[in-house]
Amino acid sequence: MWLRPRKQERQTLTLGRIVAEAVALLDEEGAARLTMRRLAERLDTGSTTLYWHVRTKDDVLDLALDAIFGEVPVPRPGPWRAQVSELLAGWRATLLRHPWSVGLLDRPMMGPNALGRTEFLYATLAAAGFSGADLPAAAHSLATFVTGSATTQAGERGGAAPPEHLRDHPTLAEHGLDHDWDDTFTRGLGYLLDGMASRVTRHSHGSGQG
C-alpha cells in the first residue's frame, strides 16, 4: 500500500518519452541491444505497456530515426552553396553522433523532421536555379552523399582489413587505410557542388534532358 508508487509522482508514459529513451538506449548500447523489454525496463514499466503507444518495434526505430533528424539545424538564408554545405555538415554530424542510425538508412524516411530537411534542400536548390530533372537529381545526389558517406565511415570502425587481403591491392593499401574522414567528406562534397554549380550556371534558363 505505502510502497505503491503514487501515480502523480510517476511520470505518465508518453510516446515522446518512449522515443527519447529509445534514442538514449541506442546511443549507449547500439541497435542490436534495443529490446522492447529493455526499453520498457528503462522506462520503469512493462514491455506490454509499450505496445499501447506503439504498434511494433519497427515503429520505435522509425520514430527514433526521425527524432535525431530533428537535431539537424536548418541553415539561415544565404548563398545556396553555403546553405547546402551547412545543412549537409549538420546532417552528417548527427548521423555520426548516433552511429546506429546508419544501419536504419534503408527504409523510407518519411517522418516530419526528415521531410522538413528534404524540403529545405529542394527549396534551396530550386531557388538556386535547378529545375526540371536537374532538381531531383541534385537533391538526391546531395542526400545520397551524406547518408552514404556516414554509412561508410561508421561501418569502417573496428580495425583495418587483414594484411593478407591487402597485399593484392597495392593502391588501396597505400592510400585507403587511414585518412581524414572530415577532409574526405568536404573534398568530395566540393567535387559534387562544383559539378552542380557549373550545370546551373550554364543552363540557368532551362533544364537539359540528356
Next chain:
Amino acid sequence: MWLRPRKQERQTLTLGRIVAEAVALLDEEGAARLTMRRLAERLDTGSTTLYWHVRTKDDVLDLALDAIFGEVPVPRPGPWRAQVSELLAGWRATLLRHPWSVGLLDRPMMGPNALGRTEFLYATLAAAGFSGADLPAAAHSLATFVTGSATTQAGERGGAAPPEHLRDHPTLAEHGLDHDWDDTFTRGLGYLLDGMASRVTRHSHGSGQG
C-alpha cells in the same frame, strides 16, 4: 534402411553452397526471413550443421554480401571516366537486383570481391591523375554515391508519403515524388564526375590542400 539417403547421392555441404543458397533465400524472401533454420532446411540439413562451416549468422550475411559483389563486372581498359561510369552502373545494378543488400551496407566490406572493386577504383583514379588527399576523396565519393543512391531507391519502394505530410512541403511534393531513378543517378554521377574532372585537370601536377 532403404529410406536412408545414400551419401554419394546427397551433395556434401560446402561453404559455397551455403552462401549461394543464402543469396537465393535473401533474393526470394528478404533479409528479415533469413533464418539459420530455414537456410538449413533449404539445404536439406540441420541448422546445427551450418555452424560447422560458419561461426555466426553474421558470417553468412557478410559472405552473401561479398558474393553479390562478385557479380559486378570490372571494366576493361579505357578512358577513366568511362571506366568509372561502367563500374558504378554495374555496382548499382547489382545492389538493386538484390535489394536486401542495401540494408547490409553498414558493416565493413572487406571481402575479396568488394576489395577487388575498390582497388580497381583506386587504381583507375590514380592513373587518371588523382593523388594525395584527392585520391581517397574521389574514390570514397564515388563509392558513397552508389551505395547511398541504391539505398535511397531500394528503401523508397512501397508507396509515397501520406498526403497530409506533403502538404507542408510544396517543392518536395511537386518534384520529389515520382521521378526516373536511372536518370537521377546518371545525372548526379555526371555532376560528381564533372567536379572531379575539373579538379584533376587543373591540379594534375599535384594535390591541393584546401
Next chain:
DNA sequence: TCTATTACTAGACCATCGATCCGGTACTCG
C-alpha cells in the same frame, strides 16, 4: 582386420526475442 582419428551431422536444449491474451487499475463523465 582392429582401432584411433578426423570431418562432419544432428537432436535436444537454453536464453531471449517480438508480440498477444486477458485480467486488472485509475480516472472521468453522467
Next chain:
DNA sequence: CGAGTACCGGATCGATGGTCTAGTAATAGA
C-alpha cells in the same frame, strides 16, 4: 455511484541464434 474508457502488466506463445553432446562415415596406421 456505476459505467465506460484509457492505460498497465503478468503470463504466455511461437520463433530465433547459438551451444552441448552424442553420434556416423571415412581414412590412416599397425
